[in-house]
Amino acid sequence: MSNRPLILGTRGSELALTQTEMVTAALQAAYPGLVVERKIIQTSGDKRQDLRFSEFAGVAQVDKGIFIKELEIALEKGEIDAAVHSLKDVPSDLAAGFQIASVLERAPIEDVLITRESLTLETLPKGARVGTSSVRRAAQLKWLRPDVEIVEIRGNVPTRVKKVLGEQALDAVLLAAAGLIRLGLLKDGLIQIDGQTLHGLTLDPVAFLPAAGQGAIAIECRSNDNSSRGLLRALNHDDTELRVTAEREYLKLLGAGCQTPVGAHTWISGDQLHMSVRVFDEADLSAKPRELEMNGPVSDPKALALRLAKA
Numbered sequence: 376m377s378n379r380p381l382i383l384g385t386r387g388s389e390l391a392l393t394q395t396e397m398v399t400a401a402l403q404a405a406y407p408g409l410v411v412e413r414k415i416i417q418t419s420g421d422k423r424q425d426l427r428f429s430e431f432a433g434v435a436q437v438d439k440g441i442f443i444k445e446l447e448i449a450l451e452k453g454e455i456d457a458a459v460h461s462l463k464d465v466p467s468d469l470a471a472g473f474q475i476a477s478v479l480e481r482a483p484i485e486d487v488l489i490t491r492e493s494l495t496l497e498t499l500p501k502g503a504r505v506g507t508s509s510v511r512r513a514a515q516l517k518w519l520r521p522d523v524e525i526v527e528i529r530g531n532v533p534t535r536v537k538k539v540l541g542e543q544a545l546d547a548v549l550l551a552a553a554g555l556i557r558l559g560l561l562k563d564g565l566i567q568i569d570g571q572t573l574h575g576l577t578l579d580p581v582a583f584l585p586a587a588g589q590g591a592i593a594i595e596c597r598s599n600d601n602s603s604r605g606l607l608r609a610l611n612h613d614d615t616e617l618r619v620t621a622e623r624e625y626l627k628l629l630g631a632g633c634q635t636p637v638g639a640h641t642w643i644s645g646d647q648l649h650m651s652v653r654v655f656d657e658a659d660l661s662a663k664p665r666e667l668e669m670n671g672p673v674s675d676p677k678a679l680a681l682r683l684a685k686a
């Protein structure tokens with residue numbers, strides 16, 4: 376093995392840095408002696424925390440790749456060898472010249488309802504104010520609970536959790552379990568933050584569908600960089616890759632970006648890959664969503680996505 380260091384590019388958020396630590400640890404376990412360096416790169420998504428992701432009634436207004444563009448530029452220039460991402464934030468149609476080299480074993484895929492008083496989607500008070508920055512979560516919540524008021528929130532994960540505290544406290548906030556767990560905030564259904572204890576209810580993914588790729592960490596390389604791709608391939612988790620391939624292919628076929636209201640849930644049983652999807656009408660989020668479930672051989676996740684997309 377050459378002793379050239381492998382340079383990982385990452386965003387600077389606490390979650391991104393934690394995920395990059397996980398990739399570094401996995402690389403060093405697979406290749407003792409490999410030197411792994413880290414380069415923090417600010418993305419346009421980080422610079423624009425004021426930006427509204429969407430008008431909830433209308434179309435997504437922002438680039439699909441807002442959290443990854445600057446990392447791809449650094450890859451292209453050779454400033455980094457690989458970029459570490461939350462797969463959920465990576466557009467389903469990657470720009471030419473880039474490839475996902477591997478995905479780590481997935482964390483829990485579910486969304487979590489965070490409240491002060493251990494509420495559920497059913498026991499949220501009438502007219503409750505619930506914070507989210509995802510149109511997929513907003514649409515599903517509105518569909519299940521038309522009476523609640525959706526409040527768009529921004530900022531990193533701890534900032535969003537804190538929206539249920541203080542003067543202007545929201546009744547609840549929805550976030551991904553994966554981020555909360557990786558930051559050490561969620562344990563045994565409880566969330567400790569700022570010396571306070573909140574409740575984090577993990578939502579059944581059959582009832583409340585996660586985003587495609589939720590909970591997975593992806594490592595992106597230049598397609599022509601065989602050496603880094605080869606090295607990173609050893610970190611790949613095959614079942615995770617199968618599942619996210621189907622989920623992302625479905626999004627791609629739908630022409631949807633990460634902010635389109637689509638939920639996708641996959642699971643493997645024996646030699647079958649199962650996928651259920653829930654698709655909302657972007658122009659009318661309160662309209663009944665289309666729901667489908669199918670299964671097919673694990674050997675061909677893209678074929679399953681294609682059948683679902685055609686239906």
Ligand SMILES: NCc1[nH]cc(CCC(=O)O)c1CC(=O)O
Pocket residue numbers: 461462463464532549550551552553554588589590591592
């Ligand atoms: N879009 C922000 C984002 N990207 C990845 C995660 C969490 C980790 C994951 O889902 O993989 C989050 C925060 C959230 O949705 O709660």
